[in-house]
Amino acid sequence: MYKKILIANDGSEGGARALSVAIKLAHRLKARLDMICVEEMPIAPATIDEIVEEQLEENHRYERVIGQARSQATAARVKIETHVVSGHAVSSIVEFIERGGYDLLVVGFMGHSALYNRLIGGTTDRLVELAPCHVLVVK
Structure with a gap:
């Protein structure tokens, strides 16, 4: 069935629930499990210091997420x-x-208002649409 599973974890509650499911699934299927965290940098930073500060903040946040995982x-x-x-x-x-040739992407669901989803769209929605593999969305 699935041999390579990727969990996308942003440190949110939804990411934590998705991680738990991905671990159980990887154990049951004896599949390889990888986790990706994406540092999103400011769209239009004012200075290089702003980029460095943002990166340090993300690194600390993901240290905790990685340690828990x-x-x-x-x-x-x-x-x-x-x-x-x-x-x-x-x-x-x-x-x-x-x-990486992953078979399955596991992501957490993060609910937004219907208006937000219509105007902006959600990361999860876009991943379901664009991922070149099966996607499991965990609520």
């Missing part, structure tokens, strides 16, 4: 490889899937 995976006897990349979440994740 490794602890949960170890407890479930699942090996997990973690990756932190910079860029736009959707395009970075899609490119990572294509390069």
Whole structure:
């Protein structure tokens, strides 16, 4: 069935629920499990210091997320490889899937208002639309 699973985790509650499901699935299927976190930089930074500050903040946030993921995976006897990349979440994740040949992407659902989704769209919606593999959305 699935041999390579990628969990996209942004550190949110939805990301934590998706991680839990991905670990259980990887254990059950004896699949490889990787996790990607995407550092989104400011769209129009005023200074280079703003970029550096934002990157340091993201690094600290993802250290916690990665530490929790490794602890949960170890407890479930699942090996997990973690990756932190910079860029736009959707395009970075899609490119990572294509390069890595993943069979399944697991993402958390983050609810927004109907108006927000119509005007802006959600990362999860875009990943379901653009990912070149199956996508499991965890609520």
